[in-house]
Amino acid sequence: MLSRAARPALRAGSAVSSRAAAPSAATFATLREIEGRLKSIRNIEKITKTMKIVASTKLNRATRAMQESRKYGQTSSELYTQAETKPLEGEGKKKLIVVCSSDKGLCGGVHSALARYVRRTTIDSPNFDLVIIGEKAKAQLSRTHAKHIVLNFSGVGKDVPTFTESMSLADQIVMLPTEYSDVEILYNKFINASSYEPTTVEAFSVEALTASPNFSSFEVEDDGLLGNLREYSLANSLFWALCEGHACEISARRNAMDNASKNASEMIGKYQILFNRTRQAVITGELCEIIAGASASDDM
Template sequence: MLSRAARPALRAAGTAVSSRAAAPSTAATFATLREIEGRLKSIRNIEKITKTMKIVASTKLTRAQRAMADSQKYGQTSNEVYKSADTKALEAAEGKKKLVVVCSSDKGLCGGVHSGLSRFIRRRAASGDENFDLVILGEKAKAQLSRTQAKNIVLSFSGVGKDVPTFAEAQAIADQIVQIAGDYSEIEILYNKFINATAYEPTIIEAFSEDTFVNSPNYSAFEVEEDVLPNLREYGLANSLFWALAEGHACEISARRNAMDNASKNAGEMINKYQILFNRTRQAVITGELVEIITGATASADM
């Protein structure tokens, strides 16, 4: 049996031991609280950025859609010539390839705009039905296709998509394309067709070769001189490229706005969850401190 004088001292010693044992847990709780607070701050900053990018994209979308409508007049008017001549793509002759121009850009954070074009090319190559080379506009599609179709890439352009495309840019690209060494049966332009503000799909525009146009059923009605044919082909290619670049740019801006809107909503949901977790953890810390204070006060009163 212990004396009454020894009992308060033992109780105080036991309290000290339990306090030392609880100290690491309290320190860990404080560290967790600071981590949660830091994550909350980071997510709030991300939310501000995504909301700002959404506003910027919404502002640019109207301008991009206006440029898209103007470019369609160029491309569709140029295609009326081939339509009137009843021009149709010829089957690739033996030993000849097709040249596919992929219209993407250098910018990301816009959903699956660029990856959709890359998947289209990979599916086409996997089918094995056609033999084609690639001209890539923009670094995004180039980076994706270089992993699987590097041997098919004959020309690439960077600095695409910084602003609304112009006909001068399309003309400069067309001038480089027609100078590529190689006998290609046809040129096809792959771009994202604008369906609405939330939908788009990879689409092909035919840029017919000189031989295809000459062999058209109604070619004689145009009375085109032979020395003019190369200029007509390059002009038609530039018109189609301008159309594809402008419409693809509108799809990219629309997709970026939607992506930033979804990112802002996800950030808001994460902020709500972390705020609840922060409040619960903070309440647990306060409760733990109160328990320690009451325990200490009780032990002091018994001594």
């Protein structure tokens, strides 16, 4: 039997040993980590919300430019439709694919969809060359089709694409030394504010145009005019493709930033609950220690 004076000391010692044997996960260090993570997520949420507002503002301009560019591209496509132009057939004839992307990211799978389309459609027809507009598609296609890339452009379409940029691109493409059976322009077609799909538009060579069944109905006598017509038609199609792709990119960026803001808001809610529970656990643990110490002092 222990004496009455020795019992309080024994109880205090056993309480300290039990706390040391069962370490608590709720510590001030854990609270600081959770608080720091909450702060960083709130900052990310502010950035994504701001980028969503900016993208929503730019989308109106991009949509107007896209609607205006369709008049150019559809008029040029109508020329080949009326002439019933088809790609030239022959040994060694290559197809040129012009991929219209951009240099910017944070817009979902817009650029990845173009790269996947190229990989999927060129499996059975490896005789082709690539002209890539934008660093994003170049970075993806360089890993699998580096030997097919003959020309690439960057810094195009930083804002709304212009016809002047399209003319410069068409001028560089026309000067390529290889004679191609046809030129296929790949871009993202704007369906609505939340969906798009990779689409191609044809831009044929002068030889393909002159070999068209209904070409004689146009009564073109000057051969030099056909070269200018072909370059102008290519510029129209490029302008159309770039504006459509720009509208898809802005729309996809707005949706991506909206989803990112919602995810950040959900994470803030979860971490706030975790922070509150952890803080309550710390406070409860401290109160238990204070009460135990005071009780031990009173008993002694």
